Amino acid sequence: MIEYLPRSKQHPELHLTQFGMEDCTPGHFFGPAVRSHYLLHYVLSGEGVFEVGGIQYRLRKGQGFLIFPDIITYYQADPANPWSYCWFGFDGTSAKLLLKQAGLLKTSPIFHYDADDRIYRYLQLMNDSREFGKARETRLTGLLYLLLSLLVEFGPAASPELKETRAEIYVEKVKDFIEMNYPQKITIEDIAQFIGLNRSYLCSLFKQRLQLSIQDYLIRYRINKACEMMGNAELSIADISRSVGYNDALLFSKIFKKVKGSSPKHYRAEAYAKN
CATH class of the missing domain: 1.10.10.60 (Homeodomain-like)
Structure with a gap:
């Protein structure tokens, strides 16, 4: 499942550019490559690795990684226990500050969230928002704010x-x-x-x-x-x-x-x- 969205003129401060979910095959990989926007991956099951700046992170269920714009990254599903993940692409003038509040920086792109299944539920609500017409863009932006609010609330203590x-x-x-x-x-x-x-x-x-x-x-x-x-x-x-x-x-x-x-x-x- 994947949906691409046009750049928002209504919500320039924060807006989705895409979202989706994938059950990866063993060893499935992407990169090395760069992205033009922020891309947040959250692991729903299985394992895999994420590489950026010469550092490799091994991740599993309840963890995730953030890809920053214009940064070379690589990620690969585990050959024996491949991960399933959902992702959220976004951009906007407020994105950098919100991510900073969540402790997500270029030097620390990994996050943890295992309190409940709300991140997955937000993905489902984004997908269900297709039934909305003129209000869909606002609804998607609201769900994105809710998602980032979880990362801010449960992120590391402020530096x-x-x-x-x-x-x-x-x-x-x-x-x-x-x-x-x-x-x-x-x-x-x-x-x-x-x-x-x-x-x-x-x-x-x-x-x-x-x-x-x-x-x-x-x-x-x-x-x-x-x-x-x-x-x-x-x-x-x-x-x-x-x-x-x-x-x-x-x-x-x-x-x-x-x-x-x-x-x-x-x-x-x-x-x-x-x-």
């Missing part, structure tokens, strides 16, 4: 380098949350709960990365948005205040002056004078 990468991800999540919700009455606790981290830890991490507290970042973001709205003559200062999350116009004016050095009214007048 210092990966922890650093995760810190950057958390900081970006804070910034994204503020960007989407700054007009609302949000708190630091709301942000920490959304991200799923302890409030104190998140605040410490954010300040360490940006040399700015989350609260100060939120205030500056709101005030900068208010400045962008000053050019709209249809909006009063009170309207702008409410639009950036301050129902109290006096409090807004006080904070605005502290950040910008002048009152909202004076700032607007200067902006109009320049234009």
Whole structure:
């Protein structure tokens, strides 16, 4: 069983390029060769070997290997106990980071997953998705995310380098949350709960990365948005205040002056004078 899929324009961040399953004959091999996308193999039964970078790995049921794009690899089924495996080809802008979170690197392309048969079930659901029409591509992408989430959850403990990468991800999540919700009455606790981290830890991490507290970042973001709205003559200062999350116009004016050095009214007048 094998199905090839076109490159996705709907999900450029992550998408399947192919998937399939094969019961290999004794000694069946592929390569040496290179691939143009990521290709994840998961052993369902039997044994075989995978070679990359001059290193040979012997694998069996519950193990798998990842082929990276443009890397020469070779793999072969055992002559006496040939493997059966399923595979998932994929690509996208988020693929590298997700694989890194799962501990899958060019220097460590092997993974283990023997908790249950979910990987095989995801393959079956991908195959069954043919009954879908316009939603099939989204469904396949969702199943791919579920598959990679297993590898992330059950992968090795994070390395210092990966922890650093995760810190950057958390900081970006804070910034994204503020960007989407700054007009609302949000708190630091709301942000920490959304991200799923302890409030104190998140605040410490954010300040360490940006040399700015989350609260100060939120205030500056709101005030900068208010400045962008000053050019709209249809909006009063009170309207702008409410639009950036301050129902109290006096409090807004006080904070605005502290950040910008002048009152909202004076700032607007200067902006109009320049234009």
